[in-house]
Amino acid sequence: MVxxxxxxxxIKDIELAPQGRQxxxxxxxxxxxLALIRERFAREQPLKGYRLLACAHITTETANLALTLQAGGxxxxxxxxxxxxxxxDVAAALVEFGIPVFAIKGxxxxxxxRHIRAVIEHRPQIVIDDGADVVTMLHQEYQEQLPQIxxxxxxxxxxxxxxxxxxxxxxxxxxIIAVNDADTKHFFDNxxxxxxxxxxxxxxATNILIAGKIVVxxxxxxxxxxxxxxxxxxxxxxxxxxxxxIRALEAAMDGYRVMPMAQAAPLGDIFITATGDIKVIDExxxxxxxxxxxxxxxxxxxxxxNMRALEGLAHEGRRTLRQFVEEFQIAPDKRLIVIGEGRLxxxxxxxxxxxxxxxxxxxxxxxxxxxxxLHAGELEKRVYxxxxxxxxxxxxxxxxxxxxxxxxxxxxxRRYLTSWQx
Ligand code: ADE
Numbered sequence: 001m002v003x004x005x006x007x008x009x010x011i012k013d014i015e016l017a018p019q020g021r022q023x024x025x026x027x028x029x030x031x032x033x034l035a036l037i038r039e040r041f042a043r044e045q046p047l048k049g050y051r052l053l054a055c056a057h058i059t060t061e062t063a064n065l066a067l068t069l070q071a072g073g074x075x076x077x078x079x080x081x082x083x084x085x086x087x088x089d090v091a092a093a094l095v096e097f098g099i100p101v102f103a104i105k106g107x108x109x110x111x112x113x114r115h116i117r118a119v120i121e122h123r124p125q126i127v128i129d130d131g132a133d134v135v136t137m138l139h140q141e142y143q144e145q146l147p148q149i150x151x152x153x154x155x156x157x158x159x160x161x162x163x164x165x166x167x168x169x170x171x172x173x174x175x176i177i178a179v180n181d182a183d184t185k186h187f188f189d190n191x192x193x194x195x196x197x198x199x200x201x202x203x204x205a206t207n208i209l210i211a212g213k214i215v216v217x218x219x220x221x222x223x224x225x226x227x228x229x230x231x232x233x234x235x236x237x238x239x240x241x242x243x244x245x246i247r248a249l250e251a252a253m254d255g256y257r258v259m260p261m262a263q264a265a266p267l268g269d270i271f272i273t274a275t276g277d278i279k280v281i282d283e284x285x286x287x288x289x290x291x292x293x294x295x296x297x298x299x300x301x302x303x304x305x306n307m308r309a310l311e312g313l314a315h316e317g318r319r320t321l322r323q324f325v326e327e328f329q330i331a332p333d334k335r336l337i338v339i340g341e342g343r344l345x346x347x348x349x350x351x352x353x354x355x356x357x358x359x360x361x362x363x364x365x366x367x368x369x370x371x372x373x374l375h376a377g378e379l380e381k382r383v384y385x386x387x388x389x390x391x392x393x394x395x396x397x398x399x400x401x402x403x404x405x406x407x408x409x410x411x412x413x414r415r416y417l418t419s420w421q422x
Contacts, residue, residue, distance in 0.1 A: 195226025
């Protein structure tokens with residue numbers, strides 16, 4: 001039997017590379033911490049000889065991470081962590097830089113899966129994941145590859161939920177570093193990154209005025225906090241829905257109205273989900289919404305708005321109004337609008353988090369990959385926190401890049417803080 005050779009990459013159009021290169025350089029200007037790591041990696045080659053797979057949003061920021069890993073000696077390949085988030089020009093530029101990419105913006109579910117399989121064929125030893133799609137596929141269908149993997153990293157809250165469940169039931173077969181949980185990741189990326197880029201996606205897609213609107217934010221984790229803060233900053237009245245009593249209390253004391261989604265549904269002009277759960281906006285919420293209500297999702301998966309229920313309700317038809325804006329007519333006098341098919345709105349309709357926050361997230365990723373290489377064979381099959389000294393060093397470097405100085409403890413203050421007799 002003649003075997004078809006595996007594709008070396010699969011992208012939309014290599015001719016887009018010059019534009020991608022230009023945009024990658026623009027993002028690099030806001031990523032000084034990653035640049036320092038890249039310079040050191042080029043000298044020290046900590047990833048030399050390692051095959052590395054990164055399943056990530058293929059953006060200008062991810063490109064800078066990939067180039068850092070390549071500078072460190074890694075033999076890296078990339079696939080998308082979401083079918084709608086790929087920037088095709090960036091994918092083309094990366095291929096020209098010698099990094100194979102398997103990702104096309106708007107790819108269907110079968111192509112998305114084929115691309116994940118293609119990068120798994122690279123037989124990775126280090127796996128950088130964003131949402132745990134690769135981790136789960138490796139454990140379910142490629143068990144023969146698990147022994148070669150020295151470890152992985154996870155970028156998202158959603159991915160960690162799945163990976164911690166694998167650890168709890170004894171399934172997890174390699175160590176994973178919880179990059180998401182680093183302070184220099186979630187305090188900044190999840191809050192300020194999601195906050196700004198979510199509003200950016202909604203505004204780019206619709207060009208509507210936010211001031212004076214009622215914005216319902218589902219979920220008050222770090223992402224929800226950032227979205228609520230930025231929506232309020234643009235002049236919206238914000239309602240928060242939550243299931244966690246402490247977060248609900250926090251939202252109330254931060255000045256937002258808090259109520260169940262069933263009460264918020266008829267009130268909201270714009271609904272934004274960021275819970276990590278399923279059916280946060282379900283059929284009975286949809287039918288209660290007012291004509292013209294707009295919905296967007298900022299959680300990792302497209303499961304938060306019940307799109308199947310919405311499609312089922314749309315007896316009166318559906319139509320595309322603008323790029324990434326679709327209207328579902330559920331009654332003669334009721335049209336509901338969804339941005340970006342209910343997928344991550346900040347990456348589908350905008351460019352994801354700005355480079356300045358991804359600088360810290362991806363500094364964590366690069367240093368976590370180095371940590372795995374340095375400790376290959378020593379770590380257990382567990383989900384590990386990001387080493388605290390790395391986290392603090394990233395904060396110090398970021399402050400330095402921002403030309404911000406801070407105080408240091410005097411010897412007397414240090415003694416006071418470490419004693420109990422005073
Ligand atoms: N996740 C959110 N924003 C991102 C970006 N700009 N690049 C990569 N991953 C992201």
